[in-house]
Amino acid sequence: MKSFKVSGQRSIGYGQPAYIIAEIGINHNGSLDIAKKLIDEAAAAGCDAVKFQKRTPEICTPKDQWHIERDTPWGRMTYINYRKLIEFGFDEYKAIDEYCKEKKIDWFVSCWDEEAVDFMEQFNPGVYKFASASLTDHDLIAKVKSLNKPYILSTGMSTMNEIKDAVEKFGTENLIIAHSTSAYPCPPEQLNLKMIHTLQDMYPDVPVGYSGHETGLATTVAAVAMGACLVERHFTLDRAMWGSDQAASVEPQGMQRLVKDIRDVEQAMGDGIKRVYDSELAPMKRLRKVITPKAEKSAQ
Known part of the structure; x- marks a missing residue:
């Protein structure tokens, strides 16, 4: 199984400690101050990386939803204006880039469209992530594939044939696969952690990780014990905050416990020699x- 260097300090893959990602996503609610607080907490917990999401609102928002009004913490507004309000631009990501370097924690994004990839290349991320919704967006995958960088492909909401089609089309070079179930929050009986072994058997040269959306911590630790080379959990300052991903996110104290438990399990695995x-x-x-x-x- 391969491993990929994704920063000056860390690699993802075989023989490496699990790469732990705090998925900030859009839990910052458009606030750079909240984003920095989340970076602080992720670094303090011992996470290896924080991850954001980058969209071009006019491309990613279906036009029939643009002018639908909704209530938000900032008042009633159209959906397209809401999407623009919570989207970080160059100045915010430049500040995030500098702040993460200061805190010695990796950062990268899930890009949801090709323009977003061009935008993020200004910051030269060491790895890209595809959300499960993008597994069938072959044009987007091809765009990132052309950059010759490691990329993580999440497999939630996907059939085995869709997974196979993507891997057959793009090959296994620079590929990392993340097992996932796209339910928010996901009940334990739908996590299907044995898919980690299924994917490892299908693609023995590909690092396999886990992107979880459950509410507890034990199943994410179990994924590492089953051989997941990376784990990703949504991260928030407070699950009661406004936003669609907050309820399925881990709070700072929980992230500290998760990282500690993962590192304890890794030590406890030993080498199998009595x-x-x-x-x-x-x-x-x-x-x-x-x-x-x-x-x-x-x-x-």
Whole structure:
């Protein structure tokens, strides 16, 4: 299985610690101050990266929804104006780029359209992510593929044939696959974590990760124990904040616990070679009636 260098400090793939991504997405609600607070909390928790979403509103918003009005924390407005309000531009991403470098945490985005890819190339991200909704957008994948950078392909809301079609068309070079179920929040019985093994068996040379939308933490830790090379969870300062992704997000205290549990599990996995540890010698002398010669030698 391959691994890909995605920053000066971290790689994603075989033989590497799980790459932990705090998905800020649009949970910043258009506020650079909130985005910076989320970056602070992700870095403090020990996450490897924060991820945002980048859209060109006029391209990604269906025209029949442009003028539908909705209530927002900023008043009643049309949907297209709302999409523009929460979208960061050059100045905000330049500030995010500088801030993440200061905090020594990676950042990148999910681009939802080709213009967004051109926009993000100004910041030379080390990796790109495709949201599950984009798995069948082959033009968008081709745009990123042409950049010769690692890219993460999420597989939520997709059939096996759709996954196979994308991989067959674009090959496995620079590819990282993330198993996902696109329900917000996702009930445990629909997480289907064994798909991690299915994808590993299907594409043995491709790093396989997990993008989760559940409310708990244990299943994300389980994904790492099953071999996920990366994990991604939506991240928020407060699940009660306004926004469609907040309820399925992890708060700072939960992210700290998630990162700690993942790192503990990685240490606990060991190497599969049975040995008698020094910490076992005293209990062995005290509790065993018969100590084998080999064990006696180890205990000396």
